[in-house]
Amino acid sequence: MKDKLRSILTVCKNKIKTGSRSLIASAGFKSVISSLLCIAAGILVGFVILLILAITSDKIPVSDAFEGIWIILEGPFASGSAQNIAFVLGDMFFEAAPLLLTGLSVAIAFKTGLFNIGAPGQYLMGAMGSVIVALAIPTTPATAFWVWLLALIVGMLCGMLWGLIPGLFKAFLNVNEVIVCIMSNWIAANVVSWVFSENKQFINTQGGKTAYTLPTTANGVSTPKLGLDKLFPGSNIDIGIFLAIFIAIGIYILMNKTTLGYELKACGHNKNAAKYAGMNEKRNIMLSMAIAGGLAALGASFYYLNGGAELAWNTYGKLPDNGFNGIPVALLASNNPIGVIFSSMFLRFIDKGGYNLAGFTAYNEYVSDLIIAVIIYFAGFSMLIKGMLAKIKIKAKEVPVTETSTETVGSDPVTGAEEVADTPIVEEITKEEEDV
Amino acid sequence: MTFLIQQTLVYTIPLMIVALAGVFAERSGIINIALDGIMIFGSFVGAFAVYLMQKENMLADNTQLMFVIAMICAAAAGAVFSLLLSFSAINLKADQTIGGTALNMLAPAITLLIVKIVSMQDRLSMPKALGFIISNPDIGEGLKPFFDKMFISTYIVIALFIILSIFLYKTKYGLRLRACGEHPQAADSVGINVYRMRYLGTTISGALAGMGGYIYIATIASGTAEGTVAGMGFLALAIMIFGNWKPVGIALGSLLFGLLKCIGATYANLDINGDGVCALKELGLPIYFYNIVPYVVVLLVLAFAAGKSRAPKAEGIPYDKGQR
Numbered sequence: 149m150k151d152k153l154r155s156i157l158t159v160c161k162n163k164i165k166t167g168s169r170s171l172i173a174s175a176g177f178k179s180v181i182s183s184l185l186c187i188a189a190g191i192l193v194g195f196v197i198l199l200i201l202a203i204t205s206d207k208i209p210v211s212d213a214f215e216g217i218w219i220i221l222e223g224p225f226a227s228g229s230a231q232n233i234a235f236v237l238g239d240m241f242f243e244a245a246p247l248l249l250t251g252l253s254v255a256i257a258f259k260t261g262l263f264n265i266g267a268p269g270q271y272l273m274g275a276m277g278s279v280i281v282a283l284a285i286p287t288t289p290a291t292a293f294w295v296w297l298l299a300l301i302v303g304m305l306c307g308m309l310w311g312l313i314p315g316l317f318k319a320f321l322n323v324n325e326v327i328v329c330i331m332s333n334w335i336a337a338n339v340v341s342w343v344f345s346e347n348k349q350f351i352n353t354q355g356g357k358t359a360y361t362l363p364t365t366a367n368g369v370s371t372p373k374l375g376l377d378k379l380f381p382g383s384n385i386d387i388g389i390f391l392a393i394f395i396a397i398g399i400y401i402l403m404n405k406t407t408l409g410y411e412l413k414a415c416g417h418n419k420n421a422a423k424y425a426g427m428n429e430k431r432n433i434m435l436s437m438a439i440a441g442g443l444a445a446l447g448a449s450f451y452y453l454n455g456g457a458e459l460a461w462n463t464y465g466k467l468p469d470n471g472f473n474g475i476p477v478a479l480l481a482s483n484n485p486i487g488v489i490f491s492s493m494f495l496r497f498i499d500k501g502g503y504n505l506a507g508f509t510a511y512n513e514y515v516s517d518l519i520i521a522v523i524i525y526f527a528g529f530s531m532l533i534k535g536m537l538a539k540i541k542i543k544a545k546e547v548p549v550t551e552t553s554t555e556t557v558g559s560d561p562v563t564g565a566e567e568v569a570d571t572p573i574v575e576e577i578t579k580e581e582e583d584v
Numbered sequence: 585m586t587f588l589i590q591q592t593l594v595y596t597i598p599l600m601i602v603a604l605a606g607v608f609a610e611r612s613g614i615i616n617i618a619l620d621g622i623m624i625f626g627s628f629v630g631a632f633a634v635y636l637m638q639k640e641n642m643l644a645d646n647t648q649l650m651f652v653i654a655m656i657c658a659a660a661a662g663a664v665f666s667l668l669l670s671f672s673a674i675n676l677k678a679d680q681t682i683g684g685t686a687l688n689m690l691a692p693a694i695t696l697l698i699v700k701i702v703s704m705q706d707r708l709s710m711p712k713a714l715g716f717i718i719s720n721p722d723i724g725e726g727l728k729p730f731f732d733k734m735f736i737s738t739y740i741v742i743a744l745f746i747i748l749s750i751f752l753y754k755t756k757y758g759l760r761l762r763a764c765g766e767h768p769q770a771a772d773s774v775g776i777n778v779y780r781m782r783y784l785g786t787t788i789s790g791a792l793a794g795m796g797g798y799i800y801i802a803t804i805a806s807g808t809a810e811g812t813v814a815g816m817g818f819l820a821l822a823i824m825i826f827g828n829w830k831p832v833g834i835a836l837g838s839l840l841f842g843l844l845k846c847i848g849a850t851y852a853n854l855d856i857n858g859d860g861v862c863a864l865k866e867l868g869l870p871i872y873f874y875n876i877v878p879y880v881v882v883l884l885v886l887a888f889a890a891g892k893s894r895a896p897k898a899e900g901i902p903y904d905k906g907q908r
Contacts, residue, residue: 205701263681265818323886323893326617327822331879334815342872464875465814475685512700517693525668525686528678 175534179482182533186480187494190523191221194515201511208510216509220501220516227504231381236504238376238383240496242454245388246271248492249447250474252399253311253440255483259403260436261416266314266329267444268471269336270307274445275452275459275468276340278303282364282453283350292368296453299369303449304442310336311441315434325437333471337464344461352458360458370455384456392450393489395443400485412436444471476524495520588843589729591850593738596842598800601741602820603827603834604748605792610829611752612785613765613778614673615900617684618666619793620817621691625665626794627801628695630658631809632702634710648736651716651802655737655795662794663787665691670786674779677902692811699809710807737799748788749831761785765896768903778903793817826882828893840885841878848874 198213219226224236250267257264281299314328344350344361352362364370371386379385403409414422415432423429447470452459477495481487502516602619609616616622633654637643643650669687672678699708720732752758763771764781772778800813823841827833847854851864851874864874886893 201697201701207701317883317887321887324825324895327825327886328883330815330818330822331883335876335879338872338875342870342876345870345872464872466812467815476689479682479685512697514693514697514700517689518697521686521689521693524682524689525672528672528682528686529676532676532678 178534178537179484179487179530181537182530183480183482183487183491183527185533186523186526186530189526190519191217193522194220194519197518198511198515212509212511216505216511216515219505219508220498220519222504223497223501224504226501226508234380235382236500238380238385240493240500241380241389242384242386242456243451243499244492244496245392246447246451246470247473247477247495248389248392248396248488249450250444250470251477251481251488251492252396252474252485253443253447254474255478255481255485255488256399256403256412256443257436257440258478258483259416260412260432261419262314262318262325262433262436262440264311264314264329264437264440264444265326265472265475266311266332266441267474268467269329269333270310270441270444271448271468271471272336272340272463273310273441274303274307275448276303276343277306277445278449279361279364279452279459280343280347280350282369283362283367285367287368289368292370293372295367296369296371299364299453300446300449303453304446307445307448308438308442311437311439311444312434315437318437319430319433333467334464337467341462341464351461359460359462361461363455363458364453365455369453371450371453384454386450386454388450388454392447395446396485396489399443403485408435444474447474476520479524479527482527482530586725586729586732587850588846588854590733591846592839592843593730594735594803594842595845595849596838597735597738597741598796598804598816599820599823599838599842600745600835601799602793602796602817603823603838604745604831605789605796606821606824607789607829607831607834608748608752608761608785608792609789610824610896610899611765612761612782613768613896613898613901613903614669614782614786614789615680615684616666616669616786616789616793617681617821618669618687618691618817619789619820620813620815621684621688622662622665622790622793623797623800623813623817624691624695624811626658626662626797627813628691628699628708628797628809628811629661629794630654630798631708631710631801631807632698633657635702635708638710647716648718651736652740654802655740655798658798659791659795662797663791665794666786666790669790670783673786673902674782677904680900680902688817695809696811699811707808707810709809710802716802735799735803737803741795741799744792745831745835748792752831757781757784762896764903765898768898769907772903772905782903793820796820822882825893825895826886829896837882841882844878844881848877 195213195217198216199210202208202210202213224240225233227233227236250271253267253270254264278299281302282295285295285298287295310332313332314325317323317328318325350361351358352360352366371388373386376385376387377383401409403413411422411427411432412435414425414427415429415436419429422432448468451457451470473495477488477492480491480494498516498520502513505511505515506513602623605622606616606619631654634650637650637653643653665687668690669680669683672683673680696706700706702708716735718731718734718736720728720734723731750758752761760771760776761781761784763776764778764785768778771781797813797817800816801807801809805814819841820838823834823837827835827837847864848871851862851871853862854864855862
């Protein structure tokens with residue numbers, strides 16, 4: 149006991165001593181920097197494209213390019229009056245919640261070495277489960293909350309079930325999860341359309357339209373707002389975003405502080421080694437996909453239980469964007485659950501900027517999609533950028549990078565996740581330096 | 585029956601060529617998850633080419649040539665677009681999934697950005713009455729399924745498919761390309777330029793996918809470029825895995841999928857034996873059921889054929905010369 153305490157104390161002391169130095173040298177810090185560099189590069193390319201469009205098209209004045217890039221960078225804050233800004237900002241938070249959760253879904257699967265491209269299908273199944281429960285069970289004001297909770301849980305379970313399908317195929321039949329995910333997406337889209345086409349009582353027929361389901365508020369069920377709607381008047385904001393952030397922190401703890409998380413990551417790094425070490429790799433694959441499915445479905449549940457969003461039920465020809473956009477969210481955060489919180493917010497921020505851009509200049513909202521795509525393209529080079537960062541560091545001052553970075557494993561709660569994985573790269577680079 | 589074969593071919597052709605595109609990339613060692621994005625970009629450029637030719641009143645009397653030129657434009661655009669993937673995956677050794685995802689996002693963004701500036705709406709439509717369909721109503725009954733109400737793309741794709749399959753399996757370049765996907769170090773040790781072969785693979789892949797994208801919108805999606813190909817690229821990816829990264833498997837897989845998809849799209853007025861009774865419609869099942877069938881069948885076949893599937897060994901791994 150005493151020994152343990154003493155060792156903890158020495159570790160703390162060392163940490164304080166190497167504090168600032170280790171922060172800069174830590175791999176986590178490097179991934180944040182490289183993400184920021186990607187974003188900067190993406191915005192720069194976006195600006196160049198705005199300029200090119202302005203020069204080649206006679207419909208767009210060149211001054212719009214300069215104004216346009218500012219509007220995008222200001223995101224929701226370029227919405228004009230204070231009232232508008234509050235409204236757009238509130239909606240930004242509301243719309244970030246599903247993106248955050250689908251991002252988490254993709255990230256956790258990536259950590260287990262699986263590519264969950266099935267998030268759209270899981271998202272749709274979650275939406276269906278939640279909407280049906282929220283509309284089918286009659287409520288009184290007293291029971292509404294419990295129905296909401298039940299709807300949330302049923303939605304999550306639907307998604308988990310849907311995520312389990314690729315998991316089962318992968319674990320027991322060794323079928324590539326990408327193909328099963330793609331198939332299950334389209335099956336889900338048709339199942340959802342089928343179920344709602346047979347249950348017309350859930351469909352909103354007001355004003356002669358039939359394309360959407362009833363909002364869950366028709367049955368008195370909606371996510372609690374806790375006064376947030378007064379803070380952001382006119383917007384759809386509810387506590388969903390906070391619950392989503394809470395879940396992200398929970399997933400971070402699961403992945404980094406528990407045995408299960410360790411096993412999942414071990415499977416991701418090397419399936420055979422994990423099996424050799426006595427882990428049940430089949431169980432881990434299924435579990436990872438089920439968790440991923442549940443998370444994606446929760447995203448949909450939060451979105452559609454808000455009451456402000458209605459589900460376009462006849463969706464057999466189109467998969468939801470929120471599902472696919474989980475992929476860039478996860479990639480930009482290099483699959484770190486905490487990073488996902490920021491990357492999802494960032495994507496929504498730029499998105500809102502894009503809509504403002506369409507409102508105020510001759511460009512359209514797709515500029516923001518383009519910038520995000522370019523950022524993701526650069527995110528592919530993050531290893532390269534991290535490597536260059538490490539080189540710069542070594543040249544600037546002779547800091548023993550490998551030592552400090554191993555010392556600080558787990559020091560930073562935000563970035564600790566990446567450190568173990570990244571240390572070998574740093575070592576490699578120092579080796580290269582020696583060769584030179 | 586004639587109708588069924590014609591429609592099946594319409595669905596099969598784009599799937600087949602794009603799945604073959606996937607084979608060329610993956611056999612050379614690059615995972616091309618960007619097929620969908622390249623298709624979108626190709627479809628846009630093809631449609632834009634037709635739009636421009638229409639505007640300048642070029643080739644108004646030879647729509648077949650116009651169609652072929654649009655296909656070539658789409659293929660060229662796809663090849664150029666895929667260079668983005670090649671550059672990041674081969675030269676910069678970036679993660680291929682990330683690069684592909686980026687391309688999948690980039691293509692609809694660029695397409696819609698330009699389309700909206702050009703046409704002031706979210707879609708660019710080719711005029712419907714262009715007469716791209718080749719009609720041969722006088723041909724004998726036996727030949728009708730293959731020569732009446734056809735698109736010229738059908739023949740081009742089938743010819744290309746055969747030529748490229750032979751290229752992949754019977755020429756030295758094909759062998760080199762496949763070697764780079766299996767064991768690039770070994771290939772390099774006998775003097776094959778791995779980088780160049782991988783560039784060749786992804787560029788062919790990009791050209792085929794771009795062409796496939798244009799064929800898709802021209803033959804299935806009513807000639808409209810709107811920044812989506814309804815997940816056709818991902819389906820082709822699935823067909824490629826289904827076909828075990830081999831041309832014959834892909835041809836069979838896309839035929840099966842095309843047939844099921846065609847039944848789903850036309851079941852309401854499908855009269856197989858010509859007795860005036862639409863048997864499938866009598867069953868009373870909703871369209872959703874027929875939409876689900878192709879996907880479920882592919883999954884079932886995969887489940888039974890599991891274990892035999894074998895991906896190129898070195899796919900997804902950036903080639904590092906210094907590595908042992």
